[in-house]
Amino acid sequence: MPILVRSASLTKYSEIARQAGIDPVRALREAGLDLSCLTTPDLRIPEASLARVFEVSLAGGAGRAESRTLGARIGEAWRLSDFGSLSLLLQHQPTLREALARVEPYRHLLSDSVSVQLEEIDDTAVLHVALVTARPDPGPEIVELTVGAVLSLVRAMLGPQYAPRAVHFAHAAPERLEVHRRFFGPRIEFDSEFDGIVLARQDLDRASPLADASLARYAQELLDLQPRYGEASLTDNVRRAIHLLLPRGAGTIEPVSERLGLSPRTLQRQLEQRGERFSSLVNEVRASLAARYLAQPRHSVSDISDRLGFSEPSAFSRWFSVEFGQPPSRWRAVNFGAGEERLGLDRH
Template sequence: MSSLVRAASLTNYSEVALAGGLDPARMLVDAGLSPSVLREPDLLIPVERVGELLQTSAVMSGNESFGLCMAESRLLSNLGAVGMLIRDQPTLRDSLNVLMRYQALLNGSLLLMIEERAGVVVIREEVMAGNAQQPTRQRIELALGVMLRLMRQFLGASWQPRRVCFEHSAPRDLSAHHRLFGRCIEFDYDFNCIVCAKADLDTRNPSADPAMARYAQQLLDASARPQQGARMLEDVRRTILLLLPSGRCTIEQVAEHLGVVCRTVQRRLAERDQSFSSMVNDIRKELVTRHVIEGDRPLTEVAMLLGFSAPSGFSRWYHAQFGCSAKESRAVRGAVHSLAA
């Protein structure tokens, strides 16, 4: 079953499409979406179609930063009821915790992780491709752009992160990235993230309204109860993504990370017609799109990022999944790019 995302994820799509010489209505129809979704922000639509729309729009407009341009004027109000709850939290840290708790209500394919060490905070975002062959560049740049906009609503419009990192390679034109993120940007990194100081997360929110926050949370909790099984699924996916590069991605480690026993994880996955091994395999196939098809990392590094202890294990797995070697996939990609040029 396809993951779903609120139609509000397409906020500003028409403006960016028109600026790129596209017909927004025609692009939506071609992606299998009705143009009316732009007027129904709370409507849930298939994330794969959104991904197809953004990727095709970026290619046809010649704007490699299409998704990022959509993020430039996003507001908390675009997140609906979750945005209202985020707005009235006492600190940015509390707001990000709210976002993680209710992420599935906004976007079933977006995973958010926060790591702290030595006074530095790393806010990681991952997107599940759904279709293993669908590029994720536009969706992840949109997601990180929206995250930065959220943080600036607490920290001020001039606030700058310490670093912003992307798994994919740099575009030819970096002007949109510099305009939104500043100059501390790194590409071809191990994961997608925004890095800031711990003190930033503990900044107080002088306009927080505790009474409004309690009311908004009650409404959201009521709507989230039927989705507890789906939430466990997303928690497991998020933890697999976190643990894969460490080589410790076992169901035992995932259960320990989530604070439950293995049987609970197995039972919840079975309720959703899933198994742990199939989830690991699906996530590896999605990551392959970024690191083999879209990226230029050495394949030994790709093997490590996908949780293989040796390149030979990665090579055998890749051939079993795709019927060719990773080197052959890259050679095909290079030939296609040469023809396009």
């Protein structure tokens, strides 16, 4: 079953692409998408097709540096109303914390790909943004667009000029940073350990002047009347939770079941009823993340082993050899045309 997302980002894309010297009609046709996606924000389209639009745009842009800002520019243009039917409910929440809590239950109305996890440490709050895709790497433009959309929600609740403590991206920095600094702010960390936004913890509970409890109840009643045919399965939700939690050392069944509001035993039982096992899903996500990390030269094999929860690199290497048919360093060299010595990788 394909991973589906709303076409809202493409309604923003058209004008921004033209400004960058890109033909949006050609890009959509090459991606196999109907041109109605440029004007209709609530269509459900394959996430892989959206990624293809960006690939075509980068290949056909008047200048790569300009094209490389597409995701950030779309994020900059994002408004609360672009969350579609969920926007009224979000607008009338009393705090940012409450607004974030409303996103996950209705995420099926937005995207099968995106999950946002709130982590609180002392006086700091971190919004971890994870994308589950059928590709090893979601691509920097898609990541920047998604983090930008989350930042637009933060600013809708805290004020349009709100500056987060930092914005983090796991990918490398683009050639030019003017657009990124203008939108995300001056504190941008690239080549980071995660994708997401760092805030002051107290900002989560700052009262919103727009909150209206009656309108929030009305919006929720309307949302609950909508058909739920697009809602993700339990298995998909478990995969998303593992994608978020595994790189943070919390990929066991206890934290995953807690995120889903279930006990570990109930989660195990419900997965077994669907012919699934939690350990198999962890293995599946590990394989996806391993390929994603190995595509990024800055990650050593030891680093990847640790991120994926292995006790030592040799254990990771044995597991990887079973899954992919060769050791991780050799797989990386074959698939990305770089030798171990030049990349400075560990030998395992």
